[in-house]
Amino acid sequence: MPASYEAVMKLALERGFYFPSCEIYADAPAGFWEYGPTGVGIKNKFIELWRRELVRRDGMMEIDGCQVMSKSVFVASGHLGNFTDPIVKCGKCGSTFRADRFITEKTGEDVPEKMPNEEIDAIIDKKDLKCPNCKGEFGGVSRFNMMFRIGIGPAGEEAYLRPETCQTIFVDFARIFKTMRGRLPLGVAQIGKSFRNEIAPRQSLLRLREFYQAEIEVFCNPNKLDEVPRFEEVKQTILRIQDGPTMKEATAEEAIKLGLVPNRLIAYYLALLVQFYEKTGIDLQKSRFRKLSDEEKAFYATAAFDFEVETSIGWLELVACNYRSDYDLKGHANTSKQNLEVLDPADQTKVLPHIFELSMGIDRSLYTILEHCYYEDKQHDDRVVLGLRPYLAPVLVGVLPLMKKDGLDEKARKIHSDLKLDFDSFYDESGSIGRRYRRLEEVGAPFAVTIDQTTMQDDTVTVRHRDNMQQERVKASELRRYLQESLKQ
């Protein structure tokens, strides 16, 4: 079995990576999944890698905001206007359709999403449109909003679960900029949950109703999009860019010259993103930045690239990279009546920052890492191996006594307890040694330390490597340094 959605799913269920939420109840809703112990291990390490390679490297500021946000936030953001799709439901068979698209398809008439419900109803009446499935009459147009609405306090004040984490960053921007002595360009980052009431959640981690995002919002001066001193560090990074039907590979520097990327600021962050994903173990040969056409772009984006990775079930969007211009800050400034302009000290001008964002889906990224790292080793009984990088593995090292006698088990327990506070160490004495190696491989543990008779004589242990199954002898006293070393690049 090659790496496939089914194989990854099977492993996830068998080894506790992730599983359906509330599964002991029959009324558990779709689109909610939990991470088990091994899954959390990978997730936490993925987040730490993200912090190291993006937040700390670039000197970004990380915040942690609330999941419940006021109604006004979404009036300003446009979520309560632009994102409500007009839908019609057949009174007879219950089929539902996007009203605007349905009318355009049937009559050729252009129907903007924002057209009032009554006008859309009038068109359906006039053109005598019927349900294409059963010829039934349509009920009136209604609006479907993908946000979860909640009631605050006894009066049930209207509020919403955020449908994207970035709104927190926008509304917090002024305070962060002032109190943290910000300067443009300023990256503000956040990891957190977002909620979207998907109509048809599907494929476990890939389309969730409650999901993790890692977002980076870069606030910048729109007049200085090519002033990026650190661009030098990344200019040789290869960007693979799909523009319409053509796929082009170019360094970040060339990509600007070729007009594939509009400016240095965007090129810089796309390159950082590539360098980050290279370290996750995802095969970058199966990745691309897909330049979105005008029709595909979100309403707020003036330039947009989706970072996509090919998996057994097709191309998956892992990160949306949008140049959002001043859409967000302008909206929040108008709605809140606050001035969100900042001073650019270089030329003492006031400017309303523009925003370039990297909006990463953590759950999808984790799935992709699992799939790209999964393999079955034909040379060795089709052993299932998760070839995770050491710094992403939920278990770094398994500590195994060769046998449970002659004091080997006690010695092994001692070594395990010496390691476990600083490393993800796992002690296992159950079953044959080969069996235990295989179990460790399935959760991606890169190393197994075995305690044998020789250990009792000279205090050395064997370190077995997951990928090539080779072993080497290492002094027990050197183990910590050995493991420490493995966690570096």
Added chain:
RNA sequence: GCGACGGUCGUCCAGUUUGGUCUAGGACAUCAGAUUGCCAAUCUGGUAACCCGGGUUCAAAUCCCGGCCGUCGCACCA
């Protein structure tokens, strides 16, 4: 949300056609003991499931109704 098909130990599958030896079976996984002692060994024993609710019937894993979940297709994915 619509349609088609499906839902049985942790995982995969048998059993449902024709209701009754199903007290639900197997494989893998897992646990305990024995034996072995560096790559899924063997033996013995154990844990562990009919998605939920209702109905038909003397009797339901099996038939009927409703719900939930999953896969696929359509639609959706801001």
